[in-house]
Amino acid sequence: MRNTLFALVCLCILGLGLATAVVANGNHALAERVLRLERANQDLVVAIEELDARIWQRGLELDAAELAAEAESRRIAEDVQ
Amino acid sequence: MSPRLPDLPTRSRAGLRPVGAFFVLGCVLAAVATRLVHLAAPNPAPARALLAGDPEPKSLPRYGLTDRHGAPLAISHASFALEASPQNVWLSHTPEILRQRLGDALDLEPEEFEELFRRLLGLGETDSLAVTRWPLNVHEALALSDWLAAGGPAAKRTDAAHLAQLGPLHGMWLDPLPADAPERKLVEGEPGPYFRIAWAPEVLLSRAEREACLPQLVGAKNAAAAWVRALGTDLHPLLAPAMAREAEHADVCLLRGGDPRRAHRNHECVFAGLQPRRFAPLLDPVPSAAVPALRGIFEEERIGPFALWLRGSSTRTYPAGELSALGRWGWSGAEGESEPVPLPGLERLANGELAHLEELSGVRLREGAAPDLARRMLLARRPGLQRGYYLEHTEPEAPATVETTLDLELSRFVGQRLERVLEESEAASAMAVVLDLETREVLALEWRDAYRTTLWSPLQRLYTPGSTWKLVTMGIALEHGHVHPGEVFDVGEGHYRLRNEEGRVVRVIGEAEGFKTGRLTAAECVAHSSNAGMVQIGTRIPPEVWKRKTKELGYGLPAATELVGDFYNPPGQVGEPEGRGGRAWALGRSLASVSFGDSISLNLLQHAAGLAALLGGGEWRPLVFTRAVQAGGARHLLPRQPGRRVVSERTSATLVKMAQLGAEEGTGKNLERPVAAHLGTKTGTTEKLPNDVCSHVWGKAYEDALESGKSWDDQAEYRRYRGKWGAGRASCYVSSIAAFASSPDGSKRYLTLVVVDDPHVKGRPFGSRHAGPAASDILCEALGYTVGGGAPLATLADGLWPLSVPTLNPALLPWLESAELSYARFADAPAPHQNTGGG
Secondary structure: OHHHHHHHHHHHHHHHHHHHHHHHHHHHHHHHHHHHHHHHHHHHHHHHHHHHHHHHHHHHHHHHHHHHHHHHHHHHHHHHO | OOOOHHHOOOOOOOOOOHHHHHHHHHHHHHHHHHHHHHHHOOOOHHHHHHHOOOOOOOOOOOOEEEOOOOOEEEEEEEEEEEEEOHHHHHOOOOHHHHHHHHHHHHOOOHHHHHHHHHHHOOOOOOOOEEOOOOOEOHHHHHHHHHHHHOOOOHHHHOOHHHHHHOOOOOOEEEEEOOOOOHHHHHHOOOOOOOEEEEEOHHHHOOHHHHHHHOHHHOOOOOHHHHHHHHHHHHHHHHHHHHHHHHHHOHHHOOOOOOOHHHHHHHHHHHHHHHOOOOOEEEEEEEOHHHHHHHHHHHHHOOOOOOOEEEEEEEEEEOOOOOOHHHOOEEEOOOOOOOOEEEOOOHHHHHHHHHHHHHHHHOOOOOOOHHHHHHHHHHHHOOOOOOOOOOOOOOOOOOOOEEEEOOOHHHHHHHHHHHHHHHHHHOOOEEEEEEEEOOOOEEEEEEEEEOOOOOOOHHHHOOEOOHHHHHHHHHHHHHHOOOOOOOOEEEEEOOEEEEEOOOOOEEEEEEOOOOOOOEEEEHHHHHHOOOHHHHHHHHOOOOHHHHHHHHHHOOOOOOOOHHHHOOOOOOOOEEOOOOOOOOOOOOHHHHHHHHHOOOOEEEOHHHHHHHHHHHHOOOEEOOOEOEEEEEEOOEEEEOOOOOOEEOOOHHHHHHHHHHHHHHHHHOOOOOOOOOHHHOOEEEEEEEEOOOOOOOHHHHHHHHHHHHHHOOOOOHHHHHHHHOOOOOOOOOOOEEEEEEEEEEOOOOOOEEEEEEEEEOOOOOOOOOHHHHOHHHHHHHHHHHOOOOEOOEOOEEOOOOOOOOEEOOOOOHHHOOOOOOHHHOOOOHHHOOOOOEOOOOO
């Protein structure tokens, strides 16, 4: 009886240990997936911010070009008059 | 009674045999515990050792700058920097494979990629690496030479038939040790001559050399690592005496490695000496489009995260172009490795203000997500830890945005207008500042140089103000009751003789721009820029008052220090410096010169702040460049520094009227202006003295020095070039103008100060000719009379065509007040009284 009980306790402890190891490994797999997602997210953030800066740059360049063109057309109109 | 020992059972009553079970259980628990500890270890030992040598990643700040309307002037966005440890990379990789793959992924210009790859190879100026740690004596050199001649690692690892075909090992050789080499200390006393090892990484580590030497490595897994191991293992005994000498002379051992505790990894120890570089910044920023390809290379080529990695960095861009006033970020040493330093300009000012706010609030304002990004990536790429965890976590936050007082459109207009001035006047440089007289906010600050320079001109370029200073003279004289606006002065016929109390002529004062003769009121002296009149007024002011009041106006003191910090910020000087013999402030010297704007050196911002005080109510206040900080979704107004009263409001109002008279009938009368602007001007034309230098001559010489890289000594060059005005020129000039005007509804009053240095175009160098039209155009643009230099287009309503309103031609606007009636004239001022003194 005592042998049986002791064996059961040993098995339980063994099971718990294995379960802990399995959960930890699963946790790792999850963490790896999260990490990959996070990295992809960072790459996207970087790409978006880079794009955003370029859009601002292009927008402001267009503003300047528009003003310059407006001034030029005004000068031409004045010359014609 | 307890049983006696011999009676105790030697076995368990239950018949248990626990040893085996406990052993199994113990093993399981130990395994689980080991795994758990391994998982939880934040920094495995090899990672710690490698981390110790890594320089701290340096990134530019993340805060932004906007103009007064919210348009971005400076943005920092997250980006990646590609960095490497050449030592770790070449321990286990083949150069030509990485050259090919990185070249495809990065898509750079050939020269740019070549430079990047040289850094990855750890090369300096030459195509080979010299091993400085282990100089060899003649015996060691002979042994090494024999090993090289025998085919290097092939000697021990291949058969005689192969060795017979094989020549010497390529890519490594011995050079004589130069007499001045610092490592010569290590071999002193050894039998000479001395040698040092040199090697070419791309040859020695190439696949061709490896496979020719060791055929067993053809197609082998990790062949590159095996090749380096073979090289290092063979070299270690050959270099052992040199390593022992290095350990003895620890004081001259400048590089790390060769740790005897790691002797079991001999090849790594040897390679640390062959390839000492453990950090090489390769590319910053990496184009985001290249990032996935790089990650693919890391994975496919099994490049360890301590060999080649992507670091979270930030890139600073100026979407509106690089405005002069903004400045930029530089580095205290090598780019990416040293401290980022804000160079003079608004970048430096904003960084300082945010640092101060950070101190007060304890909130991060200059950084954003980038450091967090870097930390997470670092955790993810530790060797020995296949999968990463976030051991700590901080929510990313948006960095602050500093709202400046600059107006982007106006700044651009001012910049373009100055370019025109530079072209039309053939000037060496042109500077302009526009500020609000009420708030002292700077709306635009621009300058253009015909020659390459490193100066932050508004503060670092000193000039003599000339007649624009007459407003200062008049302001001080009025304030202290030395003159009345209507007081009449005899200004002579173009040459005024300044006499002392005994009646002796101490100096003859000449006139400049379109001078008036005969008798002028004090107001007309300012309006017509009469040197004779101003000398009579200025010499009434005692030198002590001159010194005190000019200090109160900020002259002779470093201006806007927050914009330049520790960089060069000359305070300038009012009057001749003391100690040159005689009394510097004698009647015929500084007292006379300063009265009409001579013997003074100042910078643009000093003069702008001083004139703004005199024309903007009489109170001196520091110029304002920033308005608010936006952080955490809230907008915080920045505090303004208190001012100090220098002259009364009445004196200020009188000066305004005098300048308006100058614009109406004085030196500024020919300038085009909208009627409603109530323009006021004071022009200035300063002829350079024989002791001065022509900015064209100076600028050209400095540009040549910058381009050729030769040393430059300011004082020696000054002595060399002073008084040399260039071919066929009698002198050089600084033309300037201070002008102010009001908006159509009278709600805003702006001041501009335009300075044109050394206009060389033929004709008179007067301020009204070179700087005047630009000042008028700039004020019209700033106050909304023009848009982009032309008449503004008024949009009536959606869907209707805009209508052009020609505001600049009063004849077309009959409903406006006529020009003659729109000015407050000094002729209507209280009756003047005759001047009887002053010569």
